Amino acid sequence: MNDKKTLFDKVWDSHVVHHIENGPDVLFIDRHMVHEVTSPVAFLGIKNRDIEVMYPEKTFATADHNTPTINQHLPVEDPLSANQLRMLEENSNEFGISYWGLGHEKNGIVHVVGPEYGITQPGATIVCGDSHTSTHGAFGAIAFGIGTSEVEMVLATQCIMQTKPKSMRINVEGKLNFGVTSKDVALYIISQLSTSGATGYFVEYAGQVFRDMTMEGRMTVCNLSIEMGARGGMIAPDEKTFAYVKGREFTPSGKAWDAVMDYWETLSTDNDAQFDKEITFDAANIEPMITYGTNPGMGIGISNGIPVADAKDSGAATYHKSLKYMNFNEGDSMMGKPIDFVFLGSCTNGRIEDFRLFTSLVKGRKKADNVTAWLVPGSHKVEKAIKEEGLLRILEEAGFELREPGCSACLAMNDDKVPAGKYAVSTSNRNFEGRQGPGSRTLLASPLVAAAAAVTGKVTDPRELMELETA
Amino acid sequence: MAYDKFNILTTSAVPLPIENVDTDQIIPARFLKATERKGFGDNLFRDWRYNNDHSEKKDFVLNNPIYSGRILVGGKNFGSGSSREHAAWAVYDYGFRCVVSSFFADIFRNNCLNIGVLPVQVSPEYLEEIFRAIEANPNALLEVNLPEQTITIKATGSQESFDINPYKKANMTNGFDDIDYLLNIKEQIREFAGNRPL
Numbered sequence: 001m002n003d004k005k006t007l008f009d010k011v012w013d014s015h016v017v018h019h020i021e022n023g024p025d026v027l028f029i030d031r032h033m034v035h036e037v038t039s040p041v042a043f044l045g046i047k048n049r050d051i052e053v054m055y056p057e058k059t060f061a062t063a064d065h066n067t068p069t070i071n072q073h074l075p076v077e078d079p080l081s082a083n084q085l086r087m088l089e090e091n092s093n094e095f096g097i098s099y100w101g102l103g104h105e106k107n108g109i110v111h112v113v114g115p116e117y118g119i120t121q122p123g124a125t126i127v128c129g130d131s132h133t134s135t136h137g138a139f140g141a142i143a144f145g146i147g148t149s150e151v152e153m154v155l156a157t158q159c160i161m162q163t164k165p166k167s168m169r170i171n172v173e174g175k176l177n178f179g180v181t182s183k184d185v186a187l188y189i190i191s192q193l194s195t196s197g198a199t200g201y202f203v204e205y206a207g208q209v210f211r212d213m214t215m216e217g218r219m220t221v222c223n224l225s226i227e228m229g230a231r232g233g234m235i236a237p238d239e240k241t242f243a244y245v246k247g248r249e250f251t252p253s254g255k256a257w258d259a260v261m262d263y264w265e266t267l268s269t270d271n272d273a274q275f276d277k278e279i280t281f282d283a284a285n286i287e288p289m290i291t292y293g294t295n296p297g298m299g300i301g302i303s304n305g306i307p308v309a310d311a312k313d314s315g316a317a318t319y320h321k322s323l324k325y326m327n328f329n330e331g332d333s334m335m336g337k338p339i340d341f342v343f344l345g346s347c348t349n350g351r352i353e354d355f356r357l358f359t360s361l362v363k364g365r366k367k368a369d370n371v372t373a374w375l376v377p378g379s380h381k382v383e384k385a386i387k388e389e390g391l392l393r394i395l396e397e398a399g400f401e402l403r404e405p406g407c408s409a410c411l412a413m414n415d416d417k418v419p420a421g422k423y424a425v426s427t428s429n430r431n432f433e434g435r436q437g438p439g440s441r442t443l444l445a446s447p448l449v450a451a452a453a454a455v456t457g458k459v460t461d462p463r464e465l466m467e468l469e470t471a
Numbered sequence: 472m473a474y475d476k477f478n479i480l481t482t483s484a485v486p487l488p489i490e491n492v493d494t495d496q497i498i499p500a501r502f503l504k505a506t507e508r509k510g511f512g513d514n515l516f517r518d519w520r521y522n523n524d525h526s527e528k529k530d531f532v533l534n535n536p537i538y539s540g541r542i543l544v545g546g547k548n549f550g551s552g553s554s555r556e557h558a559a560w561a562v563y564d565y566g567f568r569c570v571v572s573s574f575f576a577d578i579f580r581n582n583c584l585n586i587g588v589l590p591v592q593v594s595p596e597y598l599e600e601i602f603r604a605i606e607a608n609p610n611a612l613l614e615v616n617l618p619e620q621t622i623t624i625k626a627t628g629s630q631e632s633f634d635i636n637p638y639k640k641a642n643m644t645n646g647f648d649d650i651d652y653l654l655n656i657k658e659q660i661r662e663f664a665g666n667r668p669l
Contacts, residue, residue, distance in 0.1 A: 017663045018656060023638025026653065028663055038555065040506035051654070055664065066504065080504035087506050131554040131578060145554035147582035149648065157653040157660055163636060165577075195491060196548040199577055229551065231577055295491050295551070318490040318546065411500040411553075420523070432495040432552060434518045 004270035006167050007236050008202050011142045011267065015125045017159055024161040030124040032059040032154045033110045034097070036066060036081075036088040037413070038129030042151035043091040053155045056096040060119055061088055063101050064109045065130075066413040069376050069403035072102050081414065095155070108379020108405045111135040111347035115219065116381050118248025122237040122264040127154060132347045132429060134225040137234035138218035139241055140267045142202070144232040165231045166200055166276040169269075171207035174283035179463040181357065182217030183349060183427065183446035185209060186224040187289035189281065191299040199229030201277065204269060209283050210235050215244045216353040223348045224429055227296040236268040288462060290334050291431050291444040294322040298431070302449065302461050306332045325433055326441050327421075334443075334459050341424035342373040342454040343436070344447055346410040349427035350378030352385045354447040359391045361451035361462060367399035368457030374416055375400055376408040398455070412437045425453040474587030476646040480569055481614045481625070483540035485532055486605045492545050493552035494579060498561045500553075511557055512564030533565075537609040544571045544601055550579025559583045569615050571622065573598040584639045585649065591615060591622055597631045600624065617644055 005013070018026040034042075039061070046053065053059065066081040076082040085102060092099035100106040106113060111132055114120040120136045126143035127133060129151045136143035150160045172185060190197075203225055210218060218235050225233030242264065245251050252260050287301040300306065308330040309319040323329065328337075344350075344358050355377065367373055375395065377383040383405055386392050392402055409416040410428035412435065418424045420439025427450050431442035443459065452462035502514040519531050527534040543562065549572035550558065559582040562570060569589045583590045593601070604611045604624045612625040617640065623630040635643075642648065653660070 017660055020638050023636055026656065026660075028660070028667065030667065037503050038557075041508045041556075044507065045650070049650070049654075054657070054660075065500075078504075084504055084506055129554060129556075131552065133554075145578055147554055147556035147559070147578065147585060149556060149582070149585035149650075153650050153653055156650055157657060158664060159653055159660055161638075161649045161652070195551050196574060196576070199548075199574070226578075229548070229576060295493065315490050315547075317488075321489070411495075413500045413503065430493075430495065430552060432493045434499055435495050438499070438518055438523065 004273035006269045006273045006275060007140065007204055007234060007267055008142065008167050009273070011123050011125070011140070012164060015142070024163045026159050027125060027162050029127050029154050029158055029160060030058065031119055031126040033114055033119070033126070033128040033133070034059060034061045034088070034151065035110050035128070035130065036063050036084040038148050039091065039151055040084060040087045041148050042155055043087070043095070045152040046155050049156070051156055053095040053097065055158045058158060059097045059155065060114070061092045061097050061099045062107055062110050062113055063088055065407045065411065067102055067406040068414050069374070069406050069408045069416055072404045076102070105380055108381065109347045109350060109407055111223065112350055112378030112382065115139070116248070116379060118245055118251035121245060121251065121260070122241060123267050127160065131226045132223050134230070134232040135219050135223040135347055137222035137225065137232050138215060139245065140234055140237035140264070142232060142234065145226065165202045167204070168198055168201040168230070168277040168279070169204045169206055169275045171278070171280040172205070172209040172283055173207045173280060174209065175212070176209060176283050177287060179288050179448060179466055180286050181446040181448060182213055182220040184286055184289045186221045187291065187296065187299040187444060188286045190224065190228045190297050191289070192281070193228045193297070195227060195295045195297040196229040198225070201230050203230045203233040205233055205235050207280070211238070214353060215240055216351045219351070220348055224296070227429060237264055288446060288449050290449055290459060291442070292326060292328055292334055294325055294431055294433050296429065296431060296444060298322065299444065300334065302334060302459070306330055306334065335461060337459045338370070338423070339425050339443065339453050339458060340370065340372065340422040341418050342371055342450050343376070343409045343424055343426040343428060344450055345374065345376030345378065345408055346428035347378065347407070348429045349447050350376060350382065352382050354427065355382065355386050355391055357447040358451040359394050361448055361465060362398040362400065362455050363394050365398055365455040367454055370457045371454055373400050373454050374403060374409050376403045377405050379405050409436050411435060412440070418442070425450045425459070474646055474648070477568065477587065477589055477617050477643040479614065479616045479618070480541060481612055482542055483610050484542035484544050484571070484601070484605060484613050485538045485540055486602055487532055487543060487545045488602050490546035491548045491551055494550060494555055494558040495552055497550065497558040498555065503555060503557050508560055510564065511561035512566065515561040515565045541567055542569045542571060542613055542615065543567045544598070544605070547572060547574040547595065549575050551576040554578045556582045556586065559586050559588055563588050571598070571601065584643070587643065587646070589615065589617060589643060591633045593622060593631050593633060600629060
């Protein structure tokens with residue numbers, strides 16, 4: 001028998017408290033993050049059982065999903081949102097959990113602040129009642145979203161019950177083309193695998209493209225793992241990872257750092273370890289991507305036309321329903337399609353590098369008059385960097401405003417809703433029907449594609465604008 | 472929280488032959504603001520079920536009085552998207568105890584099992600057979616037998632078996648939940664935690 005282990009095996013196996021015969025593993029959770037929407041019923045369960053939170057120091061709370069992105073210093077107007085936020089604060093205080101509420105300097109989107117403060121670490125198990133928890137896999141952690149029943153389990157016992165998923169390795173080899181970002185890599189992979197292509201698997205991303213990527217780029221890729229159905233995705237930690245993590249508030253220091261480094265340096269897949277499935281892509285085939293339908297798998301290179309449904313495909317009815325919702329036709333070119341909104345932000349693309357990319361393209365240009373743009377930093381730390389690096393001045397000169405941090409229009413739980421029938425180019429993660437507001441139509445893309453749309457008012461290949469600059 | 476025991480369920484079913492039904496359709500994010508687990512059934516499939524003025528969309532299956540029952544039958548890749556357990560709660564609260572599809576998204580399946588909704592995965596061919604049986608007779612009965620792990624179209628006797636993890640099966644047939652189990656091994660967990668580096 002092959003005793004070689006994958007990165008995933010190493011981290012998973014070291015967290016199994018107990019294996020239930022013919023059942024799931026009892027998996028120990030190192031870090032648990034909670035937000036206002038998926039936690040109240042879990043805390044209620046703890047109270048109803050009259051038990052304590054077992055390890056409050058391993059859980060961190062931040063408010064992000066339903067928070068407003070303007071006037072955060074004022075009381076939240078929507079009574080239901082205000083109530084959820086109050087519950088999170090009360091529950092955190094009652095059970096001794098760190099709470100970074102609205103206005104707190106560390107507040108931001110849960111998957112942005114986790115890495116920023118060193119809560120996210122290699123080799124850890126990290127869960128949150130949010131499917132984009134897969135983001136933290138960028139550090140070589142096993143991170144995935146859980147339901148509220150499981151949030152309650154973690155609060156009560158620091159464990160959840162999970163069957164070990166199958167393993168898949170996705171290699172992307174070569175060098176990325178001009179104008180192609182980590183977001184395009186992820187949208188490309190999902191378009192090739194479909195939204196259920198990795199269901200039942202935990203993915204390891206490998207190959208030169210991911211080795212070359214920054215930590216923030218890796219977070220964007222791992223973030224979108226769930227959009228192809230995977231439980232999560234991870235990348236082996238390397239010097240970039242250790243350099244990113246070092247010195248952050250919740251990162252071990254001194255002797256403890258040396259001890260964790262001994263462990264972290266073992267975190268890679270052994271040569272000859274077997275995956276249940278392995279796929280390799282060539283970076284040369286990836287161009288800036290955009291979606292045209294109502295799931296993230298419906299993406300194409302921006303210069304391509306909308307595919308024609310194969311008449312024999314049993315899913316043709318669903319496909320046509322989707323295009324009808326978008327008011328697009330098979331064979332249409334995406335380029336030149338008019339758009340109404342641009343959203344830069346979310347746990348997928350709300351980090352400083354995303355704002356740098358967006359700003360680099362709008363610099364010296366003007367926002368198109370027909371476009372409403374929402375630029376929402378992922379956290380106060382990102383917001384601060386935008387100001388300190390001088391990006392805000394450039395954005396304002398181009399006619400853009402910066403909002404305050406939160407999930408915002410990614411899921412439109414707050415007032416940042418795209419109206420029915422309107423098109424939004426969004427750097428977020430889901431283009432489901434009504435995701436950004438009832439009747440809204442979402443085109444997922446990278447910060448560069450979003451920037452090109454923002455200044456031209458239509459779907460535009462960012463390379464055309466970038467080439468003008470480099471020419 | 473513990474739920475009702477699941478044994479044999481014989482009922483008519485509601486057909487939803489659409490693929491990739493995501494959790495934003497099952498329950499849109501703007502209806503996730505409650506702090507207690509109740510009332511989510513009212514907003515199940517909200518935007519497919521109601522117009523903006525809250526009137527019913529007549530062509531949506533839940534508004535068609537000829538269909539009813541405690542089983543929801545959906546197209547492949549049912550429940551993709553968000554981890555919101557509210558989606559499973561909405562399905563349960565509306566009155567469904569079982570969802571049948573040829574493929575389920577992971578987290579949704581897990582959430583269902585954790586709250587007492589049985590996800591039954593069948594072959595694509597059998598799924599078509601179920602849709603045809605309901606089309607022929609909206610009152611067609613399905614029998615889901617958890618102890619035997621079978622699903623049967625009563626009118627034709629056509630049957631298929633389905634998989635379920637034995638541990639989860641025992642939980643569902645007894646109405647237990649995972650927390651009961653975990654609380655019973657708390658000392659073992661404490662010992663394990665003591666040896667962790669983080």
